[in-house]
Amino acid sequence: MEGLGWLSFLIIGLIAGWIAEKIMHRDQGLLVNLIVGVIGAYLGAFLFSLVGLETAGSWIGAIIVATIGAVVLLWIVGMIRRRA
Secondary structure: OOOOOHHHHHHHHHHHHHHHHHHOOOOOOHHHHHHHHHHHHHHHHHHHHHOOOOOOOOHHHHHHHHHHHHHHHHHHHHHHHHHO
16 A cells, blocks of 8 residues: 555545445454554455455545455454354
8 A cells, every 4th residue: 555644544544444434244343443444454455465466546446455355354353253
């Protein structure tokens, strides 16, 4: 997500975290959505780079990548919690 300012990155993270929360049927709150979205953005960018995909630097692409990463993150956390 090169070229985005830190405020844009936080907004994208917040939106992605909220969308992931709805997809995964969770109720987390604003701060957790922001954290999940920001971590998910990095995770999504890493996963997309593994398969050779790019977002072309658009806001929509960044939200999609961050949301996919946030959903994967919530899935991983859910799997860990079930084992514990």
